[in-house]
Amino acid sequence: MILMSRVRRSAAVSAIALAASVAVLTPATPAHAAANAVPTYEVKINLTAAALDVSHNPTSAVKAAFGITGSASARSYSYYDTDALQLDDEGWNVRLRHKSGSSFEETYKMRFAIVGGDIDAALDEANAAGFDSSDTNYDAQVDWGYAKQTLSFSNEKSHSASGYSGTAMPTSGTGRTWLVNDIPGKLQDWGSNNWGKDILKVSRAHGPVTAKVYKGAWGTSDDASIEVLPVAGAGGIGTEYVVELSFKTDKYSDAAALHNNAIAVAESNGWLYHGDILKTQLVLDRY
Numbered sequence: 214m215i216l217m218s219r220v221r222r223s224a225a226v227s228a229i230a231l232a233a234s235v236a237v238l239t240p241a242t243p244a245h246a247a248a249n250a251v252p253t254y255e256v257k258i259n260l261t262a263a264a265l266d267v268s269h270n271p272t273s274a275v276k277a278a279f280g281i282t283g284s285a286s287a288r289s290y291s292y293y294d295t296d297a298l299q300l301d302d303e304g305w306n307v308r309l310r311h312k313s314g315s316s317f318e319e320t321y322k323m324r325f326a327i328v329g330g331d332i333d334a335a336l337d338e339a340n341a342a343g344f345d346s347s348d349t350n351y352d353a354q355v356d357w358g359y360a361k362q363t364l365s366f367s368n369e370k371s372h373s374a375s376g377y378s379g380t381a382m383p384t385s386g387t388g389r390t391w392l393v394n395d396i397p398g399k400l401q402d403w404g405s406n407n408w409g410k411d412i413l414k415v416s417r418a419h420g421p422v423t424a425k426v427y428k429g430a431w432g433t434s435d436d437a438s439i440e441v442l443p444v445a446g447a448g449g450i451g452t453e454y455v456v457e458l459s460f461k462t463d464k465y466s467d468a469a470a471l472h473n474n475a476i477a478v479a480e481s482n483g484w485l486y487h488g489d490i491l492k493t494q495l496v497l498d499r500y
Contacts, residue, residue: 223306246346247334252355253461254468258475259359259486260439260456269454272440278478280431281439288312289380290366291420292496293392299412305400306493307413309388311380314488317372319392321400327355327362333467335364343399350397357472358489368397385418411463419500432474433467442492445499474495 218385264275271281290310294300300307304325310318325342327335329368332355342350344366351366382388394414400409424442442455458479460471479485 214439225333227325244341247345249333249340250334250344250346250348250351251355252336252353254355254357254359254465255465256434256460256462256472257466258458258472258479259488259490260458260479260484261486262454262456263426264439264456264479264484265454269350269443270425271456274482275439275484276427276429277477278482279429279439280437281427281429283428285425285427287380287423287425289421289423290417291382291385291388291500293389293413293416293418294497295412295416296372298463298497300409300416301494302498303403303405305409307392307400307416308493309382309392309418311374311377311382313380316381317377317391318372319370319372319395321368321370321397323351323366323399324375325364325366327364328375330362331363332364339366351399355468357468359476359485361486361489367450368399370395370397374418376382380423382418382421387428388418389413389416418491419497422496422500431460432473433464434462436461444495445494447499449499455492456486457490 220429260275264271264277270285276282288310293309295482304323306320306322306324307376308318308320308322310320312318325335331483336353337343339345339353344353351368354365354367356363356365360437369436372395377383383391393410395483396410396413401407403409422444424440427439429437437460438458440457440459442454442457443452446453458475460468461469462468
């Protein structure tokens with residue numbers, strides 16, 4: 214009896230050991246990352262001063278060519294960063310914008326370069342950084358310029374405009390306080406704990422600038438616009454006018470057609486600027 218008990222105990226111990234070894238050797242089921250985000254598209258083509266009349270408004274010919282039918286509306290905005298542009302260096306842009314009659318818009322945007330038109334590679338890079346289809350706080354968009362494409366992820370928040378008329382902007386310190394208080398988690402802890410928040414706390418307003426925007430519809434896009442933005446000239450001398458023609462759409466194929474057609478129409482009329490003017494960079498550099 215004693216011998217049989219010992220045998221049974223030994224067998225039981227062996228069975229437990231075998232089960233444990235199998236458990237160790239059997240790989241755990243891998244966790245699957247969320248799928249890549251699905252972006253929308255905004256085509257952005259710059260036009261030359263030939264597209265403006267003497268009052269710096271789009272000419273009637275330009276409006277007719279691109280389906281612009283709405284009257285001008287104003288919007289003012291500033292970008293917040295340090296003098297050394299530490300946020301921008303990491304791919305982040307923080308903007309405070311005020312459209313006439315609306316609440317303030319707070320935008321926290323992260324950018325990823327698209328190299329050689331490879332949007333999927335940029336989406337993979339963004340996914341690895343935590344920007345994927347599961348994060349509904351950010352909207353993915355491909356900005357498609359004359360020769361350059363950029364993938365961006367934007368987190369949009371708002372702040373009451375009570376006490377501010379038209380497109381009036383707050384002081385730099387007040388705007389900074391709003392933006393720091395509403396900072397999203399990805400920017401707050403970018404790279405290290407509280408990095409983004411600490412940088413934003415010592416940022417300042419670059420701007421404000423005030424643009425006129427004219428709306429319409431063209432081709433497959435029912436969201437066409439021309440923005441005319443006056444900016445301080447290089448070295449602070451004079452004023453330059455940035456003219457940006459843009460179209461928003463959900464489909465890559467539509468964006469590609471809009472891009473090609475807009476360039477063709479602008480080129481044939483002598484309005485096309487052969488390059489990409491980055492408004493964000495101009496404002497950050499000149500204000």
